[in-house]
Amino acid sequence: MNWENNVRRVVPYVAGEQPQNPKVIKLNTNECPYPPSPKVTEALRGYDTDNLRKYPDMNITPLVNALAEFHGISPERIFVGIGSDDVLSMAFMTFFNSNKPILFPDVTYSFYDVWADLYKIPYECQPLDEGFNIVKTDYFKENGGIVIANPNAPTAILAKVSDLEEIIQANPNSVVIIDEAYIDFAIEVKDSCLPLIDKYDNLLVTRTFSKSRSMAGMRIGYACGSEKLIKYLNDVKFSFNSYTLSTPAILAGAASVKDNDYFVSTCNKVRATRTRIFQELQRLGFEETVSHTNFLFAAHEKVPARQIFDALKENGIYVRHWNKPRIDNFLRITVGTDEEMDTLVAFLKRYL
């Protein structure tokens, strides 16, 4: 017997590599290729650093208010955290306290099972169909909670809001989390489940500033839901750490939300590049899912994914590949700038 017997042991999540070489074309962690809004820079430059001696606003008021206005909901329905990973992790801890297993797809964001293990939450993966679509009836059984990424990662596929609503409707005894990290890259506003929070008080929708708002380095994510859900989340958060977001992050986040034109134009640029590269890859013999995200999910008809992955890496182009069942022949390729994507396509043309 020694102190190590009482340690919580977990297998941590492995994030995409972060090479320090600035020459690398980094298409492996779904970062946005464009800088954040100039208003973000202004907010940070204008910040009086003497004020750092004080604790931040523990209610994150400027950012929560900006998001409330942006979504047209009350501030009491918004919870903010250190990236959506922090928000989701808190939500798992807060809402998935049953002995019944929580449900999520077999192919999805690989943090879900890591959080379940961390908090000792039982879980059961539901297989996506052959085209990587959600089978809604799989979620019509007893469970301790449900989490679905929409659009899904790494498949890039968007589920229908009507299907997700059926799942929510069938589960009044569970909290249902829809993880919309990539929703801003979908085509239409009506692709989001966010409006459903008015109808279902057990629905939590999460978002992030790391992708469409180009602020991965600032660590901001949030969730929208009923006042009840948000209150429970805040109680747990205030039992964990009273002050999470730094003051600069709060101010920079609020500035980003207020600059909607810039946000829309960034999302449009990514979508335009995505459409173009989708076609280029098809011409090169890739089979792809229809992407509603800032990445492409592609398998080549002849060359194994791992082989392409290694060749790309050797040539300074990082994409993502998993040695996992069902997806081991796919590459996840972040949509970079047009120039970066042209370099990728030019290499693949030579290589394949």
Added chain:
Amino acid sequence: MNWENNVRRVVPYVAGEQPQNPKVIKLNTNECPYPPSPKVTEALRGYDTDNLRKYPDMNITPLVNALAEFHGISPERIFVGIGSDDVLSMAFMTFFNSNKPILFPDVTYSFYDVWADLYKIPYECQPLDEGFNIVKTDYFKENGGIVIANPNAPTAILAKVSDLEEIIQANPNSVVIIDEAYIDFAIEVKDSCLPLIDKYDNLLVTRTFSKSRSMAGMRIGYACGSEKLIKYLNDVKFSFNSYTLSTPAILAGAASVKDNDYFVSTCNKVRATRTRIFQELQRLGFEETVSHTNFLFAAHEKVPARQIFDALKENGIYVRHWNKPRIDNFLRITVGTDEEMDTLVAFLKRYL
């Protein structure tokens, strides 16, 4: 039965009030009255915000390396989090997994029982003696872990390193956490338990940038311990949220650590004001503990603490008071600037 049955319900920690009125003299949350090092401002002003689109360095390398050099230990022995609350919360989750109760003093930082409740960790408070000193033999029994703040809050009292070492020595089967949030305001370097991490691989010492480094608004804390302890902590952290500190926080934190002259001079200024005000309060009829922190813990010989607290608040001076057994006649008064403290003393002279 509905979804609320599966919710983790907790009574959240209540932090000191954060009044928005800038005229208030805020002596209630132990913030430093002086700004952070000018090097922090330089680091933030010089940061290229375009880089925010990228995730931060997940290993927090620049800050970890600066701290490693500062403490003369290897980077593998340092864990960094979102303030020391985040570090402590993670440490509770990681190390206190036994069915035996964890031990901490009855009068101490009021987050300890909140974290224990959050993670469903049994705990047993050990009464301090009449002078608010730790009774070391109370910690010589079976337990699931130990956490002691030194100097303690809100009592301001410093325990002897030799007593704490006896406690650590008696507990090879538990992780012992010494929370040194205020240690930089103690008089001598040898007041810290940090050197003991070389001798005991189950000792974790935590520190914060929120007090002596004037960076409460940036949210930075850290822990030092054996490589084993730090590895376990990092595994849990990477299972919770891969990227915690923002890039600006990492750079600003590193800049602060490298400016040691500024740090030393800030601590000295606070200590000088503390000594002067300690005497002023004594002359006014206060009984005080000997403070090794950036606050004073004082009870008036005649006027009840709550009455003084209310009078101060009405006059725009915020201090801290708890309606809790043993300490309900004490005020916790943060050491502010000399000017702020003179205003406090002048008011008390008129009032008492």
